[in-house]
Amino acid sequence: xxxxxxxxEAVRLARVLARLLPQEPDVLGLLALLxxxxxxxxxxxxxxxxxxxxxxxxxxxxDRAAIGRGRAALARxxxxxxxxxxxxxQAAIAECHASAPSVAQTDWARVxxxxxALGRLAPSPVVDLNRAVAVSMVEGPATALRIVDELSADAxxxxxxxxxxxxxxxxxxxxxxxxxRAELHLAVARCRxxxxxxxxxxxxxxxxxxxx
Numbered sequence: 001x002x003x004x005x006x007x008x009e010a011v012r013l014a015r016v017l018a019r020l021l022p023q024e025p026d027v028l029g030l031l032a033l034l035x036x037x038x039x040x041x042x043x044x045x046x047x048x049x050x051x052x053x054x055x056x057x058x059x060x061x062x063d064r065a066a067i068g069r070g071r072a073a074l075a076r077x078x079x080x081x082x083x084x085x086x087x088x089x090q091a092a093i094a095e096c097h098a099s100a101p102s103v104a105q106t107d108w109a110r111v112x113x114x115x116x117a118l119g120r121l122a123p124s125p126v127v128d129l130n131r132a133v134a135v136s137m138v139e140g141p142a143t144a145l146r147i148v149d150e151l152s153a154d155a156x157x158x159x160x161x162x163x164x165x166x167x168x169x170x171x172x173x174x175x176x177x178x179x180x181r182a183e184l185h186l187a188v189a190r191c192r193x194x195x196x197x198x199x200x201x202x203x204x205x206x207x208x209x210x211x212x
Contacts, residue, residue: 029074053199058105079136089114090118093114103137108137129157181208
């Protein structure tokens, strides 16, 4: 689920690069993104290595020192006055999560704006899909579902488990359990990562129990 050894080596290399190129906003943005992402590692897996969703993570286990380093790198990137690149924008999104006391108290409106900027700078169907998740937290699952349905025609998501996984979650929040379960079943079939597939299976099976 998470290769912490590779991730921490990436952080180390980004720190070296930032020392060599301290005036490059993209380098600082990359460092900020890696630090803020790694900060959440202690809470992202359970005792058996299973994935733990953001809303279920114990935020007290997040590495506050890493969050501080990430926010400092992001601030330095912004101070250079040349705008944030794709890494910096992703780091700013990660900062929104890292600074929030809970999922409900996250500044989702800012997250949507950051995804808007990221989508213009580095267009990607995955960026659009993540933006839809953020929209669901601001405007509700019905609005987000319309966005996701439009993305279903994108060839970049055709064989991905991400789209049916998100669609299943939105349908579940709308009370459409049968449709949600079918989408999660499709996500399970497409997912190639065993721990993530098991998480999707649990979500799918929970919907089946709710119906019964």
